[in-house]
Amino acid sequence: MAKRLLAAGYSGEQAAFLMSKADLLTSELRSDKLNDRARPCGIDSARAHVLSCVNKLLFPLKDSKTSLDAEKPAASWGKKRLAGRELLFIGYFNACLGTAKQRMFGG
Numbered sequence: 001m002a003k004r005l006l007a008a009g010y011s012g013e014q015a016a017f018l019m020s021k022a023d024l025l026t027s028e029l030r031s032d033k034l035n036d037r038a039r040p041c042g043i044d045s046a047r048a049h050v051l052s053c054v055n056k057l058l059f060p061l062k063d064s065k066t067s068l069d070a071e072k073p074a075a076s077w078g079k080k081r082l083a084g085r086e087l088l089f090i091g092y093f094n095a096c097l098g099t100a101k102q103r104m105f106g107g
Contacts, residue, residue: 001051004059010085018089021077025097026050038104046104053096
């Protein structure tokens with residue numbers, strides 16, 4: 001995922017920040033909370049599902065130096081200013097994580 005972010009125009013700092021936080025949030029998903037349908041696949045599959053979902057929604061994002069690079073005063077994930085492309089990733093990630101929690105963890 002980090003390589004795809006870099007190829008789409010994210011800076012190394014942005015990709016590292018986003019992947020670090022995404023890894024932290026997906027690592028908080030616990031196998032003992034999986035529902036009966038998801039349990040056979042395991043926690044690693046559930047975590048991979050979140051990133052796969054983000055991948056499908058975010059790409060094919062083309063390298064762009066438009067408003068996606070402009071920083072906006074939006075506090076999220078521990079930062080006070082985020083570039084548009086960071087906000088895009090965070091929005092898709094949160095949507096995918098929420099969907100995974102609902103479908104695989106029952107809430």
